[in-house]
Structures are given as structure tokens and as C-alpha cells.
Amino acid sequence: MPQGHSCSQEKGRMKSGGEGSMKQGAGSRSARKEREALPDREEMEMLTSKVLMDDDEHQVWELAVDLGLPDPAGPGSLAGEGIHPIALALEDSAHKIHGVNRIPCFTAFGPVTARDEFAQRAWGDGYDPEDVPVECSLTVYVTDDELDQLVQLVVEDLGMDKTGYSTAAGRNVTVGLRPISLADPENSFYQHLVDQYRNLDSAD
Numbered sequence: 360m361p362q363g364h365s366c367s368q369e370k371g372r373m374k375s376g377g378e379g380s381m382k383q384g385a386g387s388r389s390a391r392k393e394r395e396a397l398p399d400r401e402e403m404e405m406l407t408s409k410v411l412m413d414d415d416e417h418q419v420w421e422l423a424v425d426l427g428l429p430d431p432a433g434p435g436s437l438a439g440e441g442i443h444p445i446a447l448a449l450e451d452s453a454h455k456i457h458g459v460n461r462i463p464c465f466t467a468f469g470p471v472t473a474r475d476e477f478a479q480r481a482w483g484d485g486y487d488p489e490d491v492p493v494e495c496s497l498t499v500y501v502t503d504d505e506l507d508q509l510v511q512l513v514v515e516d517l518g519m520d521k522t523g524y525s526t527a528a529g530r531n532v533t534v535g536l537r538p539i540s541l542a543d544p545e546n547s548f549y550q551h552l553v554d555q556y557r558n559l560d561s562a563d
Contacts (some may be wrong), residue, residue: 419500419540425471425533426495427532448498448513467495
């Protein structure tokens with residue numbers, strides 16, 4: 360998958376599209392990559408202030424598609440190779456706004472983090488990742504108008520109806536949308552989307 364401004368996706372909640380990282384909850388026993396040291400709060404506040412001064416219309420958003428339990432084989436399984444078809448569909452939706460690679464974004468596939476954290480602590484030795492729902496997510500740096508366009512494109516590209524059934528997934532899915540604040544030092548990883556936007560803007 361191309362680097363730079365294009366979306367990219369890897370297994371196990373791996374966040375790519377730049378240098379790559381992994382978003383995992385604190386204390387998770389699932390595999391993770393080492394992350395660079397987070398900036399202290401003062402540095403993060405200065406960085407956030409600069410971002411807001413430079414561009415107060417854009418924000419980081421994550422759109423997640425809960426697919427239910429993982430498939431037994433193929434790209435929808437935890438051990439499968441290749442990019443999940445729903446992740447590709449989400450990426451294509453982003454590329455339809457202003458053209459390919461014009462929206463800073465990346466995709467991910469893996470267990471739903473909150474449910475995985477609960478299952479590990481609740482079931483202990485009886486924990487089985489195959490019993491935890493998986494999701495494909497798309498994280499973008501967009502304006503409010505672009506987000507509205509993206510949501511409509513995702514509904515269309517996934518073939519969703521109001522009941523939640525998706526023809527692309529061949530099952531009912533649950534789609535969630537959440538803002539990600541760059542003011543929180545824990546979210547410093549997402550700064551690379553802002554950097555992609557600035558590089559894109561300066562290249563035009």
C-alpha cells in the first residue's frame with residue numbers, strides 16, 4: 360500500500376499512513392509496537408494551539424465499522440493476510456472527496472479495543488480473541504463539510520440501509536463516529552494526519 364497521503368491498513372489495530380504505530384489501551388496484553396515518547400503536556404498544548412491557529416476548520420475523526428465476530432479464515436480473520444475488503448471500501452470512500460490521496464487518512468482492522476480490554480480482564484485464562492468482535496476503522500483529518508460527505512459516501516459504498524445491513528459486508532454492522540482531540544497528549548500519534556495535510560497544502 361502506498362505511503363504518503365494515501366490510506367494504509369494493517370492487522371491488529373495497526374495504524375499506518377506515515378511511520379505507523381499501534382493504538383492499544385493501557386495494560387492491554389495484545390501485541391503492540393513501541394511508540395515514541397509522548398511530548399509533555401505543555402509541549403502538546405503549544406502544538407495544539409499552533410494547529411488551531413493554522414487551521415480551525417479541520418478535526419481528526421475516526422469512523423469505525425463493527426463487523427461482529429472475526430471470520431474463521433481470510434482477510435476477515437485475526438490471522439488472515441491481506442487488507443480487509445471493508446477497510447478498502449472505507450479508503451475508497453475517502454478517495455472520492457477531492458480525488459485520490461487528497462484527504463489525510465489511514466485504516467485499521469482488529470478487535471474492538473474496548474470490548475477486547477474488557478474480555479481480557481473479565482475472563483482471564485478463559486479469554487479467547489476469537490470471541491471478541493472486530494472492526495475496520497477509518498481515521499481522517501477533515502472539515503465538517505467533508506465529514507458529512509464522507510459519511511454519505513460510506514453509507515453508499517457499504518450498501519447500508521437503516522437497519523444496519525451492509526451489502527458490502529454481507530451482514531448487519533454497527534458504525535460509530537467519534538472526534539479525536541489533539542489537545543490530549545495520548546492522541547499525539549494523530550498529529551501525522553495534520554502533517555500530511557500541511558504537506559499536501561504546501562505542494563498545491
